Amino acid sequence: MPYGPDDVVRRLAAACRTGDVQAVLDPDVVAVCDSGGRVPAPTLPLHGAAEVAWLLQALLPGNDVTIAGVNGRPGLVLHRAGRAIAVIAVTGDHDHVTALWVVLNPAKLRAWHR
Numbered sequence: 001m002p003y004g005p006d007d008v009v010r011r012l013a014a015a016c017r018t019g020d021v022q023a024v025l026d027p028d029v030v031a032v033c034d035s036g037g038r039v040p041a042p043t044l045p046l047h048g049a050a051e052v053a054w055l056l057q058a059l060l061p062g063n064d065v066t067i068a069g070v071n072g073r074p075g076l077v078l079h080r081a082g083r084a085i086a087v088i089a090v091t092g093d094h095d096h097v098t099a100l101w102v103v104l105n106p107a108k109l110r111a112w113h114r
Contacts, residue, residue: 008092009067009074016065016076022053026096031055036105052100059086059102068112077112084112 008024015024031052035041046052063078063085070076076088087109091099103109 006074008095008097009076009090011095012090012097013065013067013076016056016060019057019060021056022049024097025049025052026093026098029096029098029100031100031102033102034105034108036107038106039104041102041104052097055102056100079112079114082114084109084114087112 012021012024015021027049028047029049029052031042031046033041033043033046033055042055046055059078063080066077066079067074068077068087070087070089073089075090076086077084078086078088085104087103089101089103090097
């Protein structure tokens, strides 16, 4: 039986913790970053499992990964020392993540700090 969107987010969170994120990503996954020009981030959308896995693996070291409601659906929040580093809205189709919207803009993350 295919996984639902909530299951895909849980699988992505687990994969972030183990380092095997590419296995959860659809081959045609797309990720868009919103850094507001305030932190280094790709300015164009990333396409494909390898590019999106690279982005996630660059964001993960030193951060705690938690599941939280993002835009009314399950998503991920990356925290370091109680401060939100990224909030990730996740879209899934069947067993894989098909799209990520990664908010890195510090001005937009204030409400996410613990």
